[in-house]
Amino acid sequence: MANASTAHHDDHHDHHPTGLARWLFSTNHKELGTLYLIFSLAMFLVGGAMALVIRAELFAPGLQLVNPEFFNQMTTMHALVMIFGAVMPAFVGLANWMVPLMIGAPDMALPRMNNWSFWILPFAFTLLLSTLFMPSGGPSAGWTLYPPLSLQGGNSLAFVILAIHLMGISSIMGAINIIATILNMRAPGMTLLRMPLFVWTWLITAFLLIAVMPVLAGAVTMLLTDRFFGTSFFNAAGGGDPVLYQHIFWFFGHPEVYILILPAFGIVSEIIPTFARKPLFGYTAMVYATASIAFLSFIVWAHHMFTVGMPLGAMLFFMYATMVIAVPTGVKIFNWIATMWRGSMTFETPMLFALGFVVMFTIGGLSGLMLAIVPTNFQYHDTYFVVAHFHYVLVSGAVYAIMAGVYYWLPKWTGHMYDEKLGKIHFWWSTIWVNVLFFPQHYLGLAGMPRRIPDYAVQFAEFNMISSIGGFMYGFGQLLFVYIIWKCVRGGEKATAQVWDGARGLEWTVPSPAPLHTFDTPPLVDDKVAVHADRLT
């Protein structure tokens, strides 16, 4: 500790605190990236354990394990932990590690803020998870916290709201840092249209975060004052409007959905060209498609609430706007396939996860298109069809992309190759069971099973049992992922700087493992070094 506080600014290359202090006081983008990723993995396991409680209760009709109130706490917490604790910090962790390496910057632009944005998170989640042990229990109104239901709970709501505020502060600071880094710290010659697509998608995501996290903060603050200070923003009896909350929430919520998927697009756009040994097809179109999706994400929010009773004109607008998103999303999928087309492909674990992403994200995208159609949405809404849809895009979408990214960059981080055989087993195991887990949920939704119920009519029994078996197999299979990472950190075949023979970009010009400080002298970037060569041919 004393060491750290007396360390002199100029000799940071020589002195580095060790032990706990190294991690507590670190301002290094690589160490903070590692912290983010470890935190995210821990939350992935916590949120996964909650999912297993849900699937265990739903294994058979009747209540066997938990009471309905606790079941609702599990569905609520599972979502909050997975979204804010697992997926978002994983993307921030990857950005922390890779954005400076990809644009030739020595670190993030605001290293101390970087430290703070990470270290808020453990406190935020301690607050959030502690509500489960309070007398009134954790939040149980769903992660969307719709009033009036969310206002019926006990005092734990205040803790949940404060936790959400902390997560928001962390996200906004992280986003500011990423924007400042990308706009100010690119190496000479690294023009915007030479940036790797992962950097581009994160730049756009960061703007989304800054735009919508304050909206969420406003919404939950109004909940807080309604619950504890006698206001009536959402209380109809006091002249308020419960539907207003839904509009505000989803104005945050829909861009949030893209916050959870745009960086995934970026990761996949890095990996497919590497293993196809062919430049990304339509780089410029990919950038514009990402920007279009981000823009459209602000004008489609009410498609989450078609059943609240909106005017016909509003429903038509939100339906058409939602359908339009299929166009830029389609462009992305077609461009990935065109990148693969006539490439020279190999199928290492990162490529397998990236291809799994493309297939299953497409399935989730197509069911999303079905959900956009208002008259059929009146049937699908709030059923397991929706649950299947968003788990396809979030688990076999976002989480698959994160895993692809981890396998892809793990040798760069640790200096060791991971166990390729185990990686492939992890992929095939996950892919089989994730489909057993989520595909039958489409059938359940179409057959009429509402979501967020702890028990169901017996005609839903078979597919629920299949889904639960898939859930347990998929869930426990993820322990293999933890083991593979642990094994790779401990040792293994030495990785070269290049790691993958088809890889391009600045991150592959530094040694593996990447030393604590890289690009103290900025590299010179020209079209030969730049990852994407779209404009050259």
Added chain:
Amino acid sequence: MKRTNELIVALAVMAVIIVIVWGVFAVGDNMPRGVTAYAQSVYQLHNTILGIVTVIGVLVFTAMFTSIVVHRRSKGYQAAKFSHSTKAEIVWTAIPVVILVVMAIPATRVLIEMENTAGAEMNVKITGYQWLWKYEYVEDGISFFSAMDRESNRARQLGSGINPRDVENYLLEVDNRLVLPTNTRIRFLLTADDVIHSWWVPELGWKRDAIPGMINEAWTKIEEEGIFRGQCAELCGADHGFMPIVVEAVSPEAFQAWVAEQRQDLADAAHDAARLWTREELMSHGERVYQAQCASCHQGDGGGLEPAFPALVRDGMPTGDLETHIYTVLNGREGTAMAGFRDRLQPQDIAAALTFTRNAWNDGAGEVVQPATVARRDQG
């Protein structure tokens, strides 16, 4: 040579994908066809859209897996160098736009049909409560509550020991069904008393939220007699999974007969509210009311589920005095899940439930509450 190779592989890949898709459709459930013209147009729209996205999926995956099979290094395939094609980009932007327009046209038509609630021959007001429904036949002056039936309610308790498969229509049966005439254009007015609920019977082809402080509209015209089941579709608290909806569609003649019967019952109920009840009558009626209305929170033995749902009895004795008890049951308790029952139940139901609660677990040492007493407190 290479071109033919890709074409053959593509055909083979497509055949495999089609077999997989066929299997996926063969094993699974689809949306119910529905029992109204509107529901059937939703069903057809669903099938059309599902067909379109399936074809898109098959084509996309065929291209992708053809590439995966053919363009691999292990087969010595050399990477091409191309990285963009404006022509291709325009084509695969334009074609989806055309497909979307093709999808939007029928979707718009069906939506306009749904949103036109004019021309109603009768109106039914639906109010969602935690966790039951109230139905009011506006023209006929009939109203009643509809909660999950006792069999399901017993079986669904944690550790009940009852196999749900032995319960007929487990979780999908109610005490009082919503009886509706066929071939009649019915308008629904939906609202809620406490939190947001959503009224959904898949066979009717729509769901609509019931929101406190708002009135939503929907309509139906049922063409087949029968019993159609659904559930609350919006998370509304602990027992969200336990507020089923059962519609019983009967001929207009049978419906009129049912209305007459209900009116007679109503007259009897008014008489019952005014007369003096015996302790035995109150206890036996009270047990039924208690099990249907109170037991899901306060439990069958009155022990509650602390801290959310307080115990009504401790060591056999009621936990509060009678006046507070009557007041709470009538008006609810703000900030908790305890609802007011003054509009939900008849005075004799409340009086019976109170009598039952105060006497059932202490060998009858508690007070007897008469319907007239409750009615007086209700007015005062």
